[in-house]
Each structure stands twice: as structure tokens, then as C-alpha cells.
Amino acid sequence: MWNRVRTLFPCSVLTSAVRRLHVGQRVSLTKAFTARHVELFAELTGDTNPLHMDAAYAAATAFEKPVVHGVLVNGLISAVLGVHVPGCVLLYQEIRFPAPLFIGEEVLAEAEIRKIKMSFAFIGVTCSVKDKVVMEGEVMVMMPEEQQVK
Secondary structure: OEEEEEOOOOHHHOOOHHOOOOOOOOOEEEEEEOHHHHHHHHHHHOOOOOHHHHHHHHOOOOOOOOOOOHHHHHHHHHHHHHOOOOOOOEEEEEEOOOOOEEEEOOOEEEEEEEEEEOOOOEEEEEEEEEOOOEEEEEEEEEEHHHOOOO
């Protein structure tokens, strides 16, 4: 289950017009992926790369242990946005994975509004384990019609 969800969006933001949203607002959550999560993701997607699934294989690589799928880590951003900006539609994302996320590490997923332009929000995203950034980038979402600036 989700470990913690932290929001810096006031509750009223979710029920009122986007004019109450502003640059700098942030939301976050934390999660630790288990080996079972990785197995389920592999079953659903067919991505059975041994780097994710086989500890002996991973031990012989530069990573030394199994790595959580990058797309699974990216899914945390979907969760953050889907919960706190319900009805938004992801239109574009540019992400990087500067370091691996290992099974069992608690990752903090954060999203911060950087710009709002008409019906679009440009959001900086980061996933990190303490000081180690495991994913970073920017997404653009189309906000639900009731939240768009008219």
C-alpha cells in the first residue's frame, strides 16, 4: 500500500477553479516497492528483463542487485497527479533516470507546478531516495475543463 501521501495543495483547490492553483504548489507521496510489486509489474507488461527479476543476474552487473523498473517508478507521478489533479490528462513527459531504485528503498515522488498556461500545467517531477535522485523531469498535463483558466 501507499506509505504516505503529503499534499501542499489546499483541499479547496481540488473542488474550485484552477485560478487557485499557482506556480510553486507541490504534492508528494512515498512508497517502497517490494519484489512482489516488481513481479506483478513484469506479469502485467511482459518486461521480464533479468536485471529486474533475477538477483544472481543483477549481482553480475554494475548495479549489483535487482533494479525497480523505471516505468514503475514513473507510475508514482501518475498516482500523485491522478489523486491531486483528478481528471487531468498527461500530454507530454520528459524524464531521466540518473540513478537506480532498488527493491525496498523508500522513494519520495514529488510534483511541483512550474507554469500554468490556459488549459495546461507544466509540472516538474522528481523521485528520490534521500539525496539520491532516481527519476527527474517535466510533464505537461491538460487540466479538467472545470479547472481551466477561462
